[in-house]
Amino acid sequence: MSLTKVGKRTMLIKRSPALTWCGIILVLTIFLALVLPVNDATLHRLHISLAIYREAILSLLIPIGIIWFSAFYAYEKTGQYAETLRKTDEGRAFAHIARGLQLLAWGLAVATVLSLILAAATASTPQLQGARIIIDNYATLVFPLVGFTIIGMGTRQLAQTVKAPLTLRVLRILFVVLALIGVFFTRYALRNHYANNNPYMLPVFFLVTTIIVPYLYTWFVGVVAAYDLQNYAHKVKGVLYQQALSLLALGITIVIISSIIIQYMTTLMNSDNDLSFGSLLLLVYGLLVVEAAGYALIAYGARRLKRIEEV
Amino acid sequence: MDSQRTLYDEVVRVTHVYLGPAADRFIDRQVQNHLHKAPRELSQSDLDRLIDWIRAAMSLLTEDSEIVEEYTRQLERLTRKSSSEGA
Secondary structure, three states, rough: OOOOHHHHHHHHHHHHHHHHHHHHHHHHHHHHHHHHHHHHHHHHHHOHHHHHHHHHHHHHHHHHHHHHHHHHHHHHHHHHHHHHHHOOHHHHHHHHHHHHHHHHHHHHHHHHHHHHHHHHHHHHHHHHHHHHHHHHHHHHHHHHHHHHHHHHHHHHHHHHHHOOOOOHHHHHHHHHHHHHHHHHHHHHHHHHHOOOOOOOOOOOOHHHHHHHHHHHHHHHHHHHHHHHHHHHHHHHHHHHHHHHHHHHHHHHHHHHHHHHHHHHHHHHHOOOOOHHHHHHHEEEEEEHHHHHHHHHHHHHHHHHHHHHHOO | OOOOOOHHHHHHHHHHHHHHHHHHHHHHHHHHHOOOOOHHHHHHHHHHHHHHHHHHHHHHHHHOHHHHHHHHHHHHHHHHHHHHHOO
16 A cells, blocks of 8 residues: 555544544444345345345435435544634533434444344344344434433533523423424334334333333434524524524434434334334435435534634 | 714724624734734724725625625725714
């Protein structure tokens, strides 16, 4: 390998460590998707052959790769913007938002890699199927749970700088919206639990307390964070600052809302439904594209905000 | 102009309309990097040069020339205001 090539690679790692990590994990994921064994029961359940299964997984990795790159790029840009603000109140708030986005981005990658490895492990040792499902479910839950909580801390700090508290009227509306989301989600999860022979591999008590309630908490925190950020973007002064911030706020709102819908969809995919594998794949594709657009907006907004701090 | 307010405060106040919470940091950078002095030492004689630098910096942030023109007009008003107060 020539010195120029090594130099260029070192430059990329130094300039964008997040994208470098993203590239490494994506290559690892493609490798795992191609070489790891597949559970026969999964193929039977989906009514497809191994070749079609691998094709479907690889075709899903294209939008997944795009969403990972945009998610990693978004948290890196937001972090860089927070760094330019250093020890100001906004700087601390944006540092929280960047850390939350970082957790969401890593969560996407870690959950996928873990899922592939666990799926392969159960193909050779079917007794691990229960453990696999439990670990998969908690891995998918824990990153958004912590990520949204940290983002929420940052957005609350920002809302406080413009004295924008959560009013009683907003809390009432949030309660109604989240109650509706919560009731339907619980209904799906419990119907799934009874109709499909406990697909979560958990007793009802643990399903409710460690899956359903944490998801509802995550969505509540996420929706409040999105509201706080929109409120801050609306109330803060500065035409150019507001334009850039609105992009970032819209991006975070899209990411939060699409994440919630994807989590709903995941529940739907596990339950008895009339949708074919192709329709579900198409729906997931669409949602991934929307989520990637959200992350791209975050990155673009953060870049514009950072530019204001640089000129 | 409020007697308690310095020229620096007035420039930041005008800038706040366009750059919000980033206004004071933006003006600090322009004064320190281009005029090579402490922001609080900004004087009337620096204002024309500062406006030129701000115009250049703003054109990097937006393609909307109306915003840039409106902003620099507001700053130029400060120049006139200060000179009429001086007279």
